[in-house]
Amino acid sequence: MDVIKNFIESANNLLGLSIPVILFIYSLNFFFFYFLGLNKLYLKLNVVFILISVFIIFMFGNIRSDVVVINTFISTNDGSMGGSIGQSMQISSRSIFYTTIFLFILSIPVCVFPFKTIKLLYNLLSMSSLVILISVKSFIRFCISIISKTKFVSNETLPKTILLNSQSEPEDYIDKSNEQSTVKLSENLIAMEDNEISSENKQESNPLWINNETKIDDYTKIKNRQNSTSYFDSDSKNEPVKQLSKNTKSYNLPSIDLLDDLKEISISESEINATAQKIQDTLHQYDVDVEIGQVQPGPVVTLYGLKPGWITKTKKEKQFDSDGNVMTDENGRQIMKEVESKNRVRVDSIISREKDLSLALKTPSIRIETPVLGESLVGIEVPNPNPGIIGxxxxxxxxxxxxxxxxxxxxxxxxxxxxxxxxxxxxxxxxxxxxxxxxxxxxxxxxxxxxxxxxxxxxxxxxxxxxxxxxxxxxxxxxxxxxxxxxxxxxxxxxxxxxxxxxxxxxxxxxxxxxxxxxxxxxxxxxxxxxxxxxxxxxxxxxxxxxxxxxxxxxxxxxxxxxxxxxxxxxxxxxxxxxxxxxxxxxxxxxxxxxxxxxxxxxxxxxxxxxxxxxxxxxxxxxxxxxxxxxxxxxxxxxxxxxxxxxxxxxxxxxxNSFMNSQYEINVFDDLNQINESTNSDDEDPNKDSLYNDAVGLAKSTKKLSISFLQRKLRIGYPRAARLMDELEEEGIVGPMQNSIKSRDVIIN
Missing domain, CATH: 3.40.50.300 (P-loop containing nucleotide triphosphate hydrolases)
Incomplete structure (x- = not known):
């Protein structure tokens, strides 16, 4: 411990009092690498420059002079370096000493690897900031959870419930003034029991249910919202929902006897065995060894699952004695021994023989896929000689x-x-x-x-x-x-x-x-x-x-x-x-x-x-x-x-068995009739062009319509023809303009 303490004190006397000189050397060192680049020669020169600078510092530390500048920045009376400024820095703050050491050590990686070092420092700073932020946020949440253990419920925030029509109250509670835009349910559309809550059990199930007996029309509430962002709340989609009719009569589904029984033809076992043997023989002729794993007969094709076999190869190897010498016979020849090695048949070698299998099986096409049947098999689908029909x-x-x-x-x-x-x-x-x-x-x-x-x-x-x-x-x-x-x-x-x-x-x-x-x-x-x-x-x-x-x-x-x-x-x-x-x-x-x-x-x-x-x-x-x-x-x-x-x-x-029993009517031509009515009433619209009806007639006589076509037929200029085309598009008679095609599709013909 004494050795370490003495070392720190010595370093403190050396570096802590020489802060201006050390920072000056640090700056020169950094800019030296920044301008000249990094290679072996410059690295050696930089090291020599640092050693010379340190030597100059020690030499200046022994200088004694009456010059004010030297005493201020270099030497002191006690033989240390840094001058009076460095001495005052050490006396006032010891942290400057450690900061100087850190900057001096950091100068080496910054000079050698500037970009990587800066990126590492940035990541460390970001992680430290993130840890501090998470810690502060967790502490704030902990304080809030302690403060908000007790909550008070105001009478104004009691939950509002929406009760459905029950059988005991058949009259509609929907506002009669808005009768056309509301949904009327028939008596046979009864809500499920899970959605019905009896008034006797309200207080037992939820004590907050107090003075909440009014029935609320949920559709009317949705429609009358002022700030709703729903698509259906806009004025353009304010159509009334069709009223569901009441009918207790039910349909009967058709009987299975209306359909015919078709005899299914399947492939025989002898045909399956013959085809499987032919597949094996054909692949064996091309040195592809396979085994028949599973066979799945179908109505039109039969799936044969092939298991790849083994490829056996033999090679001769030299024999060695216990000392590692090659063994020879009486005539001095090397003794060789045959060794067998086995390798699996590649799947690609089976797939590559697809045309050969088609020729051998006398079929126009076969289909090979792998894996099949949930196992490690190569599947070959072969058409049956007599395909069947599936009824x-x-x-x-x-x-x-x-x-x-x-x-x-x-x-x-x-x-x-x-x-x-x-x-x-x-x-x-x-x-x-x-x-x-x-x-x-x-x-x-x-x-x-x-x-x-x-x-x-x-x-x-x-x-x-x-x-x-x-x-x-x-x-x-x-x-x-x-x-x-x-x-x-x-x-x-x-x-x-x-x-x-x-x-x-x-x-x-x-x-x-x-x-x-x-x-x-x-x-x-x-x-x-x-x-x-x-x-x-x-x-x-x-x-x-x-x-x-x-x-x-x-x-x-x-x-x-x-x-x-x-x-x-x-x-x-x-x-x-x-x-x-x-x-x-x-x-x-x-x-x-x-x-x-x-x-x-x-x-x-x-x-x-x-x-x-x-x-x-x-x-x-x-x-x-x-x-x-x-x-x-x-x-x-x-x-x-x-x-x-x-x-x-x-x-x-x-x-x-046709009769009306639909609770919901579908009519896809409602809006189209409205479009036709608006088209027929265009004569009374003063904002319409006088040639609008003629343009509609031209649109009905063709499948494509363009501005130049309107110009030729109506004998008008381009601006007026373009305005007529815009009016036709607004009314839904022609489609929008495509990318580079000048003609447009006629939607209503």
Whole structure:
């Protein structure tokens, strides 16, 4: 301890009294490196410069002079350095001594690594500040928690409750002056028992419930809020919610006997063994050793699980004795020994023999994937010699479909059967939208009919409503006349854009009803009130035709419905036979996570619809790849088949059992009629251009409208034609201007 104390005292006498000189050397040292850079030569020169400077300090420490400047800054009477200024600094503050030492030590890393040292100092300072801030914040919270242990409840802040109508009080408590904009519930829409609180148990369950017996109209409160930011509180969306009708009559679902039984053809065991042996022999000819792990026969393809074998290699090695010398025989030759080594067969070597396997199995295409069946197997899907047909009745009778049928908030769809023979049934509400693609003759239209038939088989019109768009006029028109239809099947492409506008308005009306009853989605509303709002499924058979007529308007409407429609029970099922990037755009694909791809013409189309290849190798006739929302890779299915006679039986059943039993009416043409009325009354508007009606007539006669077209036909200048185009856009007759295209889409024709 004495040695350390003496060292500190000596250093204190040396450095503490020489602060001006040390800081001067420190500054010169730093700027020396800053201007000249860092290398070995300059580092040596810098060290020599520091040693010379320290020597000069010691030499000046022994100087005795009567000069005032030397006595002030360099020498003192006691033989130390620093002069009278340094001596006074040491006497007044000892911390300056340690600061000088710290700066002197810090000068070395700053000169050698300036940027890294500054960054390290900045990080240390930031961490220290953060620790101090967290400590202060925790201390303040601790003090607040101690102060606020006792809370006082004011009578003015008592909770307000909203009581629903009970059966004992059938009269509405809604304000009669606002009768058109309020929601009237019928007597058969009874609130659940969980939401009813008896007045006798109020005081027992919550002592703060005092003098709170008034009934409050929650919808009126929401509507009359002054500072509300809700979309539905604006004046532009102040439409009244439709009154729910009262009807105690119930629907009966169709019988399973309306559907036909189809005999399923399966592959025999002898054919499976022969194909498995042929796969092994073909791969063995190319020195690829495999074993048949599992076999899963399916209706159209059979999955063979291959287990990679071993590759045996032999090599000769020298033999050594105990001393490490090479062993030789009698003739002086080295003794060699054969050693075997085993390596696993690479998966790439199996995949590379895909065309050879196709040739040996006499099939146009096979599909190889790994891993399969939940094990370390390489799966090879081989088409069956006699493919079978999967009837929709076998899927509906399955337990998976029946379980979804019992759930009132589900939309079950019989999709098909997997390559392993398992039945696949999906719930449209969980998907929540479905995109289907496939070339002509691949089974796309049959799949659309199976989807619609599954929906009308499992749900009554008061639970499900349909809106079908069929530009072909022959695929979905047979469903006309069933009570599920919101409107007859739309076959005119010019009417699709304005119908979508009506559906978007219907979606916001549903949001308004959900907000008025303080529920988050349609499932909670239907649990609270029986069949208060039906699901709405929109089925479009050919998206490419719609995108060619009015692509921007259709894309925007589809994306808006896909983003916001799930909570209100609006779901989309869209099919196209041309899955190119101009039809299935990035916005549409991002809003349709569940996709189905039938056979397509190229791997590019497969990547467009599924983000992976494989659909170009499908066999057609219902062979599909299904990519659900919760999976990263698609799996293979054989779609179910439904013939025209089965569809006719289902349609005739609902036509014969058609009656009004809907608690919620859907009319997508309400706003469109208002637009037509406003268009017809434009003659009386003095602000309208005198040629406005002529411009509307030109818009109705064509699908595209441009400013130059108005100039030529109406014989007017560019400014007036541009104003007429703006008026047509404001009235919703033409669409907005696209990027570099001068013509605009005509929405109302």
């Amino acid at each position: 929709i009745k076998s899927l509906i009778k399955d337990s998976s479909f029946e379980n979804l049928l019992l759930q009132k908030d589900s939309l079950p769809i019989a999709l098909g059967k997997g390559s392993g023979g398992d039945n696949i049934t999906i719930d449209l509400t969980k998907m929540p939208h479905l995109l289907i693609a496939g070339a002509t003759g691949s089974g796309k239209s049959v799949c659309m009919n199976a989807v619609v038939s599954s929906l009308i088989y499992s749900r009554s019109p008061d639970q499900l409503r349909l809106l079908l768009v069929d530009p072909k006029r022959v695929e979905l028109t047979q469903y006309n006349g069933i009570p599920h239809m919101v409107t007859p099947v739309i076959v005119e492409l010019d009417a699709v854009a304005k119908v979508f506008r009506g559906i978007i308005n219907e979606m916001f009306k549903r949001y308004k009803l959900l907000e008025s009853h303080s529920v988050r989605n349609i499932s909670e509303l239907n649990k609270k009130f029986t069949n208060a709002m039906p699901y709405l499924v929109i089925v479009i058979d050919e998206l490419a035709d719609l995108m060619m007529t009015s692509g921007v308007e259709i894309e925007r409407s589809i994306c808006r419905l896909a983003q916001l429609g799930r909570a209100t029970g609006i779901h989309l099922v869209i099919a196209t036979q041309r899955p190119s990037v101009d039809v299935v755009t990035g916005l549409i694909k991002s809003n349709f996570p569940s996709r189905v791809s039938f056979s397509v013409s190229s791997s590019i189309d497969s990547r467009t619809i599924l983000d992976t290849t494989g659909a170009e190798k499908l066999l057609g006739k219902g062979d599909m790849l299904y990519l659900p929302i919760d999976a990263s890779l698609p799996f293979r299915l054989q779609g179910c088949f439904i013939n025209d006679s089965e569809i006719s039986k289902l349609v005739n059943f609902w036509r014969n």
